[in-house]
Amino acid sequence: MRFAIARDSLLPRIALAVALSLLCAAALIALSGHNPFTAFAAMLDGAAGSPHQFGVALNKSTPYLLAGSGVALCFRAGVINIGAEGQIAVGGAGAAATALAWPIDSPLPAILLALAGGAVAGSAWAAVAASIHLARHVHEVLVTLLLNFVAVLLVQQALAGPLGEFGAGFLQSPKMPAPVWLPRAIPGLDAHPGFILGVVLAAGLSFLLWRTRFGFSLRVAGASRPAALYAGFSVARITWGVMLLSGALAGLAGGIEVLGVQRRLIEGFSLGFGFKAVTVALLGALEPLAVVPAALFVGLLEAGSLSMQRQVGVPSSMVAVIEGLTMLFVLAATVRRRTA
Amino acid sequence: MVPLLEMRGIVRTFGAVRANDGIDLDVAAGRIVGLLGENGSGKSTLMKLLFGMLPPDSGTIIFKGRELSGHRPAEAMLAGLAMIHQHFMLIEAMSVVDNVMLGWPAAGKLLRRxxxxxxxxxxxARFGLDLDPDAKVANLPLGRRQRVEILKAILRGADLLILDEPTSNLAPAEVAGLLTILRRLREEGRGIVFITHKLPEVLDVCDEVVVLRAGRVAGRAPVAGVSRAALAEMMVGRDTTHAHSPDPRPPGAVRLAVRGLRGPGLAGVEFDLHAGEILGVAGVDGNGQIELADTLAGLRRGEGSIVLNGQEIARASVAARMQAGLAYLPADRAQTSLVRAMTIAENFGLRDHAGFLLHPAARTAHAKELMTAYDVRAPGPQTVAARLSGGNAQKIVVGRELDRAPSVVIAHQAAWGLDPGATRFVLDRVVDLRNRGAAVLYISSELEEVLAIGDRVAVLSGGRFAGILSRDKIDLGQIGLWMAGQA
Structure with a gap:
């Protein structure tokens, strides 16, 4: 399975896809007996009606942005990595374990160490998938997808054992030590700095993709494997590179969620994040910088979903429908068959 | 004898190429007609027209006294034509009986297994096919699978069977079995068209032979009384104009020495390639051309020794071989030598490895120079390669590879499918480079092209060089025999 993206006039296509999905959602809301305009207004109010709400939306966008830009890089290289889900979970566990095992009193080093622990754990989990894929020639979709389930169970196992909080009625770790809590660092907003970090990293990935030899080689590999071989690029090296990078980003996303939102490791804290990151990567046309607005769009939808339910009575699961529709429309608008 | 099939004045063009240029072909019931010709001589096109896979530009086809025109393959089959392709159209996971019933209306709506x-x-039993209806196709050797195809044709009541290079995938014993089956079909009064490059089989089984060359009938004769040499000559033609008169200069130092090169498709290729020489490699496609070119360039692994400028490179990476002065123009431009989704500038830089950062401005400027030097006609360096014509696209590859002033060039089908102007341009560049002292291995299935450009000519057959002739000793009969698998 390879994706080829129709590059000409991508942005208008995606804008059209988003508009169509909102139109369909409006029709569904109307069918359920509510006014779509009030529902969307309530959603917008809940997502960006106050600095606090907008901060929540930014926080919700952060894991999609980080993991999604990594997934975009993999897809560009023709490596269909569906493993962000597991890499985020393992990354969260890695960050929590690091913070609990090596408590440091001053915040900055403590946070950096814990996040590094998350990134390394995510990367290591991606390395498992990469090595199985490259050594045994198992299709990467299969390996990354199946390892997600293993990862989630491993994190559960850790919470039931060494990482778990004794006596808690739920599978969760003890509260993280205060120095590793991510500060509400964005002035005026109730948000941790994760989104800012995500934007910086996405810019870095974009530079890597378009302005470095490695980025060029991975784009060649994504466009045509025989051409990469002919050009003298090692597809194995490229695969390792993008898998480790995207694993680190997903691990970072898990770490930030643990340190910045939950402040402890909770079973299922990242449920669905990694799969949604794939949606976001495609919504962002596999361009790391365009993943920023794509992640923000999904974050805003989710932040607004509860207020839509409260104020208008449209079930919050309607947001999942909108996300699904957006995904379908974006795929229909951008992905074409390779043989053309 | 009343002909079963009469094709008259068949013409079919593809752009400027006249693939069939007024071909007449008759097949009588109970006769086996051999259809001979090089790659691109028009055999496959003629058969596709007959079978309704393509419409002819003009000409008539009369089969069993009825004119066939505007027909589709399904109608051709109903009329009593059967085509047996080189690559079998069978479902491997199914049994013989399932494959026979597949798409056969007579098997009934409720299958009468x-x-x-x-x-x-x-x-x-009648034709000696020795097939078990319940055997799974995946478990059958290739020769048996072919018999399943023949069986399908027989049961569907085909009066005329077209076999496209039926022996190319068979072991010698299987070939003998096939020829026996064909003789039985002939005894029953069915007509057969036998497409092949191989002279011995033609002489063995055919009643008459029709030779195509460049879209025309180059000769036809009853097989009784025709010699191999005469057939070989008909196939390759006589009057080859040598476009590039050779420089009779003494051969330079050995640039590339290949010994015992083996691997899938290669059975021990050996040659020396000298500075200032073009070694043309002729041969029918599928005799190891791709394997040879890819193995020399490092895209495939083979056993044996490849010494480039005194340095053993058989284990070296593609990039290391490039560094050592090897350039490669692969046959596959759609996927390998060009990235169609990328720009002209990116394609010129496809094989650059120096430096961590890309320098888009410098790359664009360099691409502009190369576009001028190699006559790439496009709006600019940022034009996407997919928008270019075949000739302009190939000029990018030629520019990228030859501009590095390589000491050895491997060119495979370098002028394939190009218009005459672009062909001339590519060949001239290759000859220029030779004149400046490079060594060139020029592999092509167009014999005329190889004869025109080669200082020496080798024939690749069955994964090895059947022989090498220097230009002053060119013997077309000998080349034809080598190409036809006669050592």
């Missing part, structure tokens, strides 16, 4: 299996046993 047992009845069909009985028919298979009957036909199998």
């Amino acid at each position: 047992a009845a069909v299996a009985n028919q298979i046993r009957g036909a199998s």
Whole structure:
């Protein structure tokens, strides 16, 4: 399975896809007996009606942005990595374990160490998938997808054992030590700095993709494997590179969620994040910088979903429908068959 | 004898190429007609027109006294034509009887498995096919699979069977079995068109032979009384104009020495390539051309020794071989030598490895120079390669590879499919480079092209060089025999 993206006039296509999905959602809301305009207004109010709400939306966008830009890089290289889900979970566990095992009193080093622990754990989990894929020639979709389930169970196992909080009625770790809590660092907003970090990293990935030899080689590999071989690029090296990078980003996303939102490791804290990151990567046309607005769009939808339910009575699961529709429309608008 | 099939004045063009240029072909019932010709001589096109896979530009086809025109393959089959392709159209996971019933209306809406299996046993005994209806196709050797195709044709009541290079995938014993089956079909009064490059089989089984060259009938003769040499000459033609007169200069130092090169498709290639020489490699496609070119360039692994400028490179990476002065123009431009989704500038830089950062401005400027030097006609360096014509696209590859002033060039089908102007341009560049002292291995299935450009000519057959002739000793008869698999 390879994706080829129709590059000409991508942005208008995606804008059209988003508009169509909102139109369909409006029709569904109307069918359920509510006014779509009030529902969307309530959603917008809940997502960006106050600095606090907008901060929540930014926080919700952060894991999609980080993991999604990594997934975009993999897809560009023709490596269909569906493993962000597991890499985020393992990354969260890695960050929590690091913070609990090596408590440091001053915040900055403590946070950096814990996040590094998350990134390394995510990367290591991606390395498992990469090595199985490259050594045994198992299709990467299969390996990354199946390892997600293993990862989630491993994190559960850790919470039931060494990482778990004794006596808690739920599978969760003890509260993280205060120095590793991510500060509400964005002035005026109730948000941790994760989104800012995500934007910086996405810019870095974009530079890597378009302005470095490695980025060029991975784009060649994504466009045509025989051409990469002919050009003298090692597809194995490229695969390792993008898998480790995207694993680190997903691990970072898990770490930030643990340190910045939950402040402890909770079973299922990242449920669905990694799969949604794939949606976001495609919504962002596999361009790391365009993943920023794509992640923000999904974050805003989710932040607004509860207020839509409260104020208008449209079930919050309607947001999942909108996300699904957006995904379908974006795929229909951008992905074409390779043989053309 | 009343002909079963009469094709008259068949013409079919593809752009400027006249693939069939007024071909007449007759097949009588109970006769086997051999259809001979090089790659691109028009055999496959003629058969596709007959079978309704393509419409002819002009000409008539009369089959069993009825004119066929505007027909589709399904109608051709109903009329009593059967085509047996080189690559079998069978479903490997299914049994013989399932494959026979597949797409056969007579098998009934409710499949009459047992009845069909009985028919298979009957036909199998009658023609010596030796097929078990319940055997799974995946478990059958290639020769048996071909018999399943023949069986399908027999049961569907085909009066004329077209076999496209039926022996190319068979072991010698299987070939003998096939020829026996064909003789039985002939005894029953069916007509057969036997497409092949191989002279011995033609002489063995055919009643008459028609030779195509460049879209025309170059000769036809009853097989009795025709010699191999005469057939070989008909196939390759006589009057080859040598476009590039050779420089009779003494050969330079050995640039590339290949010994015992083996691997899938290669059976021990050996040659020396000298500075200032073009070694043309002729041969029918599928005799190891791609394997040889890819193995020399490092895209495939093979056993044996490849010494480039005194340095053993058989284990070296693609990039290391490039560094050592090897340039490669692969046959596959759609996927390998060009990235169609990328720009002209990116394609010129496809094989650059120096430096961590890309320098888009410098890359664009360099691409502009190369576009001028190599006559790439496009709006600019940022034009996407997919928008270019075949000739302009190939000029990018030629520019990228030859501009590095390589000491050895491997060119495979370098002028394939190009218009005459672009062909001339590519060949001239290759000859220029030779004149400046490079060594060139020029592999092509166009014999005329190889003869025109080669200082020496080798023939690749069955994964090895059947022989090498220097230009002053060119013997077309000998080349034809080598190409036809006669050592």
